[in-house]
Every structure is written in C-alpha cells, then in structure tokens.
Amino acid sequence: MELDSLYQEVILDHYKKPHHKGVPTGEIQVHHVNPNCGDEITLSLTIRDGKVEDLIWDGTGCSISQASASIMSDLVAGKSIAQAQDALTHFTELMQSKGSIKGDEEILEDAIALAGVSKFPARVKCALLSWMAFKDAAIQNGAKI
C-alpha cells in the first residue's frame, strides 16, 4: 500500500517515543507554526565550540511533523554547525524531490524514512516544520547557516 511508504515503521517509532522532546529552557526560544493545520513547535538550543548543544523541543502535530522533529534533533544535537548544515541541505532537497531521490543514509540516517513524504505535497510542510525551527534557532544563536 502506498500509505506504508509514508508511514514507515521508524517514523511511527519516533512519533510514539520522540527524542529530545521536553520543555525548552534556552534563553532564545523559537516558535514556529504551520498555519494551514495548526501544528506548533517551540525549540531552543545553544552553540558551544561550534557545536549544537542543549537542543530541546516541544510541540503538537501529526505523526510526520513529530517524527521529523525527533529525527532532526538526533541528527543535529551534539554535531558541528557544518554537519548540521549538511543534514539540513540534504533533507530540504529530499523533501523537494517529489519522490525522485532516496536520500543519502550516511548523512540523513533515520531521516531517509521520510523520503515517502515528498510524494505527498500537502505533508512536506509537516516534515519541514522542525527543521525550519532549528535553522531559525541556530541563526539566532549566531550560527551562519
């Protein structure tokens, strides 16, 4: 079923047990919403020695948006800005691919499970919500990303 390509097991696992989810405590907190559906995310992080630290997020939304936030936070937490930037670039490209690429597992790890989302244009924004929040937070913390 086409649906199974969207809702892969790894996505539902992240949805049920999201990583790095809690109460954001950082001084700079970003709040992003998807005005079409009302999904919301609040995210904070700090940048120390060129690395993404203390990343924590909270939010409400569909399985895709919540799983994507969990996967994103795994990929960027504790990583260098350059590595995080690389993941962001690859993930954005994957989401815009309309199913034409599979994604580089070396870079994207669990995020390649979200490749199926790119075939459902209405859901791409769900998957990108947390990534855009991360980008915003990184910039506000002084990262050039």
Next chain:
Amino acid sequence: MNSPLDVAAIKRDFPIFNEEMRGGKRLVFLDSGATSQKPIQVMDAERDFYSKHNAAVHRGSYYLAEQASEAFEGARARVAAFLAVDVDEVVFTKSATESLNLLATSFERSSGALGIKAGDEIVVSELEHHANLLPWQQLAKRTGAVLKWFEMLPDGSLDLSTIDQIITPRTKVVAITHQSNVLGSVPDIAPIIAAAHAVGALFVLDGCQSVPHQPIDIATLDIDFLVFSGHKALGPTGIGVLWGRAELLDAMEPFLYGGSMIETVTMTSATWAKAPKKFEAGVPNMAQAVGLATALDYLSNVGLPNIHSWEMELTKHALAGLQGIDGVTVVGPQGLENRGGVISFVIDGLHPHDVGQVMDQYGVAVRTGHHCAWPLIRKLGLTGTTRASFYLYNDLADVDIFLESVVGARDYFRKR
C-alpha cells in the same frame, strides 16, 4: 428513506466524479464545506460567456459590450430572485471574505449611524470562521472600538445567558454565522438579531454554510446584511455576494476605488455611483457572476428544501455510524437538532492529518485541521478535527465508504 433527489442523475452532472483518485478509487467528496464541485451547466455558462458575449461590462457602445452587460446584470437579477430581494441590493464581490472586509472597511469610513469609532462595540461569536472574525477584530483595533463575542458551549451552540451584557446601547454591528463551518451547529440567532435591533445595531449574517444548503428567507430573518460565496454553492471561484438593505448600501462609503464605481471625477475629487455599482470598482468577474447565477438556478431546480432534507438524511446515517465506532468521538452537536450537514470528529490518539491521509486511500476527501476557526478549536481543547461535509451529490454509498475509511484510519495506526 428514498432520496427526494435523483442523486445518480445529479452526480452525472458533475464531471469530477469521473476522475480516479489515488489507487484508482472513486471520489467520495465530503469537503463541500470548503468548496463545492461544479456541474457541467456552470462550466458551460462560463464558457458560453467567454465564447459569445465577452467584453467589458458597462463600457463601450458596441453590440458585444451590450451583450456582456446584459449577461452580467441578468446574473444579478437571477441572484436577486434567488434571494427574493431587490436587484440593486445585490453586490458582486470576489468572495464572501471580500464581502465582509467591504462591510468592515466601509463602516470605518462612513459617518453618522453607520460609522464605527472609538468606544463603539462590535459583536461576533466564538463560532466564527476567520473571515467573519478578523475583519471585525482588526476594525476594532484600527478604530479603538471594542470587540465582544458570544462564547460557544460544548454542543456548538452559543451561550446567550449574558446577551444583555454583550449587546448594549454601544453596540453598532453584530456579525454571526448562520452555521458553524467546523461543527455544523446552527446557533439560535433570532434572539441575537432582536437584541441587536433593539439597540439600533446592524446584524450581518455569514451565510457561507447555509445559503447553498437550505432555503433562506431574508425578510423573516430580519437581517441587515447577508454574505455568501459562490464557490461553495456550485458556482465558480472568484465570485461572492453581499446583500444589504438598500438604504444602508446607499449611506455607506465605498470599499475599493477605481473605474465603474464613480458618478463624476475631477483631479481632486469624485462622487460615487449608486449601489451596487459603488461597491464594484474595476471590471468585475463577469463570467463568474454568470456561472454563479446558473449555479443558483441549478440549486433552485433541484429544490433547496429537498437538498436540505437529503443532507440531513446523510448526516443522520453518518452520525449514527460514527457514534458506533469505538475510539471515535463526534465533536459538537450529537443529534440532528440545530445542526446542518457538517460533522467534525476525532479519533483517540490520532492527529487529524494522519486520519485524513488514511481516508484518502479510500478516495474519501475530508478536511482536517482547524478549519480556519482556530479560536473555536482552542476552545474545544483540541488541535484540530477531521470534518465531513455533505452536499446534494453525495449518496448513502458515500457515507458507507466514509465510515469504512474512518475504521480503516483508526486500525491502521492501532495495529502498528
């Protein structure tokens, strides 16, 4: 119950039902609350206008310009006949949203009894679609007027117990929906209209969810303004209607300025045409007006009482079915009293987006999310709902597939 409509014949008038959805499924369209599908008659009317009569209306002395003006003004007359109002009381806009913005902006610019100024009060309700909230909220912000509202009760009705505090001698305008686009609930507007008029306030009815689905009697309702959109009533996009009492439209300031809406113009001043032209700046959406008139003729031919009773029959089956599914909760009114053919529901532990995505695999088109009524959704303590809305082209088989898809959505995530 036998349908009062020949639904099979009606379905054949709508070419979209020949289209295959994902996985080759037939279309079960339950999102008419967002926009309706279009019968071939409406498409033909638009094509006919462009093919045979297209020219800018109210300009030019040539044959085609006369034809275009006749088609456009003929459309206005047909809309007026549909509403049983005077032809000069029908203003064409691009949408119901524009109709409401027109009113709010015009009241801001008007003087005397119509003008809104600091200290005046504007009343809405928690049921409102953003289109009937934001124009008034922002008008209040700009002018220093006070925005007040009726609160919603859990069954989707309005709490009228404090009506005396909400509607006061300072109230200038009351704008309320005829039917919630989210819950399908029908608020008891008669006491609100009476209270508004008792203090000399104007009453604006948002008819987006009612005009396409049931007979409307403006005289009995005793309202001052009515807005509705064409595209929810089998008509084209880009056309909406504002009806207003003639003496009010005459006293109101314009909304948009430009061609067609003037009487005289100098380099430093201008005077305005009479309503409705005063509110129709620029070359209007002509083919769309003709399409809308044809759509309303279609609805009249089928019969709005028939359409309404059929929608309620479909709603009865869908409600009973949903209420029998473990894990599903209908939000808003639970019965058929004080409701129309719109049902919102949630499934335990599932986000509406995920529910709608699985239902799509069955060919079922439903709306998910906050339905452009975010305050209402927050009031319910939800982040969104899944909404099914019925129309004249839906049949009982659609309801069956709908219910099957709801069970399918629940089980898809339950077993994984």
